[in-house]
Amino acid sequence: METSKAVIQTNNIDIVKTEVKKSKVKLSIILTHIIIIAVGIIMLYPLLWMVSSSFKDNLDIFKGTSFFPKEIIFDNYIKGWNGISGYTFATFFKNSLFICTMAIIGNVISCSMAAYAFSRLDFAFKKVLFAIMLITLMLPFHVTVIPQYIMFNKLEWINTFLPLTLPKFLATEGFFIFLMVQFMRTIPLELEEAAKMDGCGPIRIYWKLILPLSLPALITTMIFTFIWTWNDFFSQLLYLSDIKLHTVAVGLRMFVDSMGESSWGSLFAMSTVSLIPLFAVFIFFQKYLIEGITAGGVKG
Amino acid sequence: MQTFKKAWRRNAVAYMFLSPWLIGLLGLSLIPMVTSLYLSFTNYDMFTSPVWTGMENYTQMFEDSKYLASIKVTTIYVMLSVPLQLMFALGVALLLNRGLRGLKFYRAVYYVPSLFGGSVAVALLWRQLFGGEGLINRGLALFGIEGTNWISSPDTALYTLVILAVWQFGAPMVIFLAGLKQVPLELYEAARIDGAGKFKQFFKITLPMISPIVLFNLIMQIIHAFQAFTPAYIVSGGEGGPLDSTLFYTLYLYQKAFTHFDMGYAAAMAWILLIAIAIITAIIFGTSKKWVFYQE
Numbered sequence: 001m002e003t004s005k006a007v008i009q010t011n012n013i014d015i016v017k018t019e020v021k022k023s024k025v026k027l028s029i030i031l032t033h034i035i036i037i038a039v040g041i042i043m044l045y046p047l048l049w050m051v052s053s054s055f056k057d058n059l060d061i062f063k064g065t066s067f068f069p070k071e072i073i074f075d076n077y078i079k080g081w082n083g084i085s086g087y088t089f090a091t092f093f094k095n096s097l098f099i100c101t102m103a104i105i106g107n108v109i110s111c112s113m114a115a116y117a118f119s120r121l122d123f124a125f126k127k128v129l130f131a132i133m134l135i136t137l138m139l140p141f142h143v144t145v146i147p148q149y150i151m152f153n154k155l156e157w158i159n160t161f162l163p164l165t166l167p168k169f170l171a172t173e174g175f176f177i178f179l180m181v182q183f184m185r186t187i188p189l190e191l192e193e194a195a196k197m198d199g200c201g202p203i204r205i206y207w208k209l210i211l212p213l214s215l216p217a218l219i220t221t222m223i224f225t226f227i228w229t230w231n232d233f234f235s236q237l238l239y240l241s242d243i244k245l246h247t248v249a250v251g252l253r254m255f256v257d258s259m260g261e262s263s264w265g266s267l268f269a270m271s272t273v274s275l276i277p278l279f280a281v282f283i284f285f286q287k288y289l290i291e292g293i294t295a296g297g298v299k300g
Numbered sequence: 301m302q303t304f305k306k307a308w309r310r311n312a313v314a315y316m317f318l319s320p321w322l323i324g325l326l327g328l329s330l331i332p333m334v335t336s337l338y339l340s341f342t343n344y345d346m347f348t349s350p351v352w353t354g355m356e357n358y359t360q361m362f363e364d365s366k367y368l369a370s371i372k373v374t375t376i377y378v379m380l381s382v383p384l385q386l387m388f389a390l391g392v393a394l395l396l397n398r399g400l401r402g403l404k405f406y407r408a409v410y411y412v413p414s415l416f417g418g419s420v421a422v423a424l425l426w427r428q429l430f431g432g433e434g435l436i437n438r439g440l441a442l443f444g445i446e447g448t449n450w451i452s453s454p455d456t457a458l459y460t461l462v463i464l465a466v467w468q469f470g471a472p473m474v475i476f477l478a479g480l481k482q483v484p485l486e487l488y489e490a491a492r493i494d495g496a497g498k499f500k501q502f503f504k505i506t507l508p509m510i511s512p513i514v515l516f517n518l519i520m521q522i523i524h525a526f527q528a529f530t531p532a533y534i535v536s537g538g539e540g541g542p543l544d545s546t547l548f549y550t551l552y553l554y555q556k557a558f559t560h561f562d563m564g565y566a567a568a569m570a571w572i573l574l575i576a577i578a579i580i581t582a583i584i585f586g587t588s589k590k591w592v593f594y595q596e
Contacts, residue, residue: 032395033402039392040409043467047416049435050425062433114321123314133321136329140527140577142550142570146339146557147332150346170324177321202313231418233530234550238558249420253534256424264428271421282415286408293471294478 054268061264077273080266083251084258087243089270092251095240096230099164099247103229104222106168107176111221112214114171115180116206120192137174149238163239164232168225176221179295183217184210220292223285230278248274340568345561357568367569369544370552373458377548378525381465386517388469393476394506407477410470417468423534427451430460451535454545461531461546472517479513480506508593515592519581526577529554549573 053061054076056069064070081089117123118130152163171177187210195205211218233249240250252274256267282289315322340357342350361367396406416422429435432449440447450456487505496504507514532540532548540547540555549569557566 029398029400032398032400036392036395036400036406040406043413044409046425046429046435047412047422110320110324113317117314117317121310121314121317123311123318126314129318132325136325138523138577138581139329139333140523140570140573142527142553143336143567143574144329144332146563146567146570147335148328149558150335150563151332153346167324167328169320170328171321172324172328202317206317227415231530233418233420233533234554237533252420252424257537267424271424274421275416275419278415278419279412282408282412290407290411290474293474 050268051272054265054272056265058263058265061268076265076269079263080255080270080273084255085243087246087251089248089251089273091244092246092248095161095245096247096249099161099236100226100229102161102165103168104225106165107171107173107221107225108218110169110171111173111176112180112211112218113206114177115184115214116210118177119181119184120187120205120210121202133174133177137178145235145238152239158239159242159245160239161245164229164235173225176224179220179292180214180217182295183214187213216288216291219285220288220295223281223288224292226281227278336567336570339564340571342564344563346563347561350564353564357565358572360565361568361572366544366547366552370540370547370549373540373545373547374526374549376458377462377465377528378522380459381462382518382521382525384462384466385469385521386472386514388466389472389517390476390514392469393473393480394502396473396477397480407474410473412470414468414470417464418530420530420534423464423531426460426464426531427535430456452542454541454543457536457542457545461528461535464531465525465528472521475513475517476510479510483509511592512594515584515588519584522580522584523577526550526573 049067052067052069055072055074056064057073057075060070083089083092114133118126118133148163149158152158155162157163191209191213192205195209200208231249233253236247236250237253240246243254246254252270255270259267339350341352341354343353343356344350392410396403396410400406413422430450431437432452434450436450437447448456450460483506487509488501491501491505527550528548529550532546532551533554536542536546536551538551538555540551550573553566553569553573556562556569
């Protein structure tokens with residue numbers, strides 16, 4: 001009795017206090033909104049300026065005072081898309097998309113297979129191998145890139161897509177294995193037991209049960225693979241020096257070198273175009289993206 | 301006999317599922333690692349056979365002024381960009397975590413720089429922003445300040461790259477936000493009843509409760525920052541200039557390996573990088589017992 005009285009009393013005090021504070025709280029909420037919006041605009045301004053500039057002529061970019069173009073022109077896009085040395089950005093986009101597609105297929109297949117073994121099967125040296133997998137997550141790739149380059153060179157794979165696509169089929173990106181292991185562990189064992197009763201072996205369980213149920217983790221894998229592969233510059237620069245194999249990232253860099261600093265307009269236009277696929281993925285799959293980012297940090 | 305057969309089959313199936321990963325681990329990680337360790341004790345240019353030189357690559361480094369410059373540049377970059385990035389990430393996450401309407405929209409807006417930040421396009425944009433006639437100087441001109449060319453001045457070039465890294469605080473912010481949501485609200489109510497102010501609540505409740513996430517973000521961002529390459533390469537046109545002021549460790553490694561084909565030296569550099577990252581991670585983990593609070 002005594003304690004409940006005390007609780008009621010403090011509750012009453014709280015109510016009085018909140019009445020007084022309400023206007024103060026409201027003001028602080030509005031202020032927070034203003035701060036967040038202001039900082040957000042500052043942060044996005046460079047990107048917005050880039051997009052706006054891509055529709056301006058060069059004079060307007062550097063001398064104009066308005067954020068918006070005086071008149072919207074598409075010359076920069078037409079000129080930029082023509083690319084360099086007879087290869088248009090269509091070629092670069094095709095190459096980037098091909099590498100991304102292969103990387104996505106490779107990662108989904110190979111990482112899900114490894115994750116299935118680690119999360120649902122029992123085998124010798126499981127703990128040791130899992131620990132090794134986690135350690136490879138932390139390794140800087142520079143310790144392997146030099147021998148890999150030498151090896152791919154001996155195989156005569158330089159200036160082919162193989163050094164960029166084949167490793168994905170060998171589950172080299174441990175982050176995705178980890179992500180899928182986390183997810184597959186949450187699938188109830190009863191489902192698997194039921195499937196076993198029906199005479200399903202591990203291969204059918206993987207294919208018919210675990211894989212479909214892991215779809216959210218697979219989508220997250222696809223999206224991150226896409227973003228990372230699209231943004232990857234180091235290995236594309238390393239392995240693709242032939243211009244007809246250039247990706248968007250490498251092509252864009254070559255484009256600047258050949259155009260010089262004078263044609264910022266078409267450079268901005270092509271930069272904008274190069275970011276559209278990323279932005280589209282972000283808009284449509286934001287939920288999976290956020291889940292992927294937080295999976296490592298919060299659940300892990 | 302029956303159980304032995306069963307166990308064998310169980311293992312065979314599991315290893316079949318693991319086989320792509322195992323081949324990759326062996327062929328693309330372990331063997332290359334051993335190879336690069338071996339190469340680091342040799343002189344190798346890819347055209348003639350490697351020549352064993354013992355510790356020469358490792359001792360030579362400390363007389364190589366460019367190498368020492370790259371260490372200095374990378375250290376400044378990591379020590380500035382990581383704490384600043386995490387402070388912004390946590391600060392904005394705290395603001396967003398006040399039950400605001402439009403949280404998802406705001407979160408998306410702040411994440412966009414992280415989405416684009418690693419791209420060549422944004423690095424090129426940065427080169428323009430901080431250039432002599434760039435957007436930053438035109439903004440400063442409005443206030444009557446005449447800026448220099450930030451990119452081509454050795455005193456400032458590195459800091460433009462630090463700003464580029466800090467600008468991408470959205471990814472750790474998203475992780476902080478998810479962590480803040482898991483802090484039980486009862487704790488704050490109890491603290492309020494005890495008369496604890498906002499600052500005390502932050503240091504006594506929020507910070508300890510999300511300390512595992514601070515640890516995670518700290519380690520991930522440090523590993524990430526040590527390996528930064530694209531911005532320095534693009535902004536400096538692959539040179540690391542002016543006057544080696546943006547010669548990131550990985551950029552110098554790239555130059556050594558793939559422009560000068562000094563593979564042995566570059567392999568030694570890679571191993572030093574690995575060891576440095578391992579030591580720093582170990583130190584942070586070691587101290588974490590003192591400042592990371594794990595809920596039972």
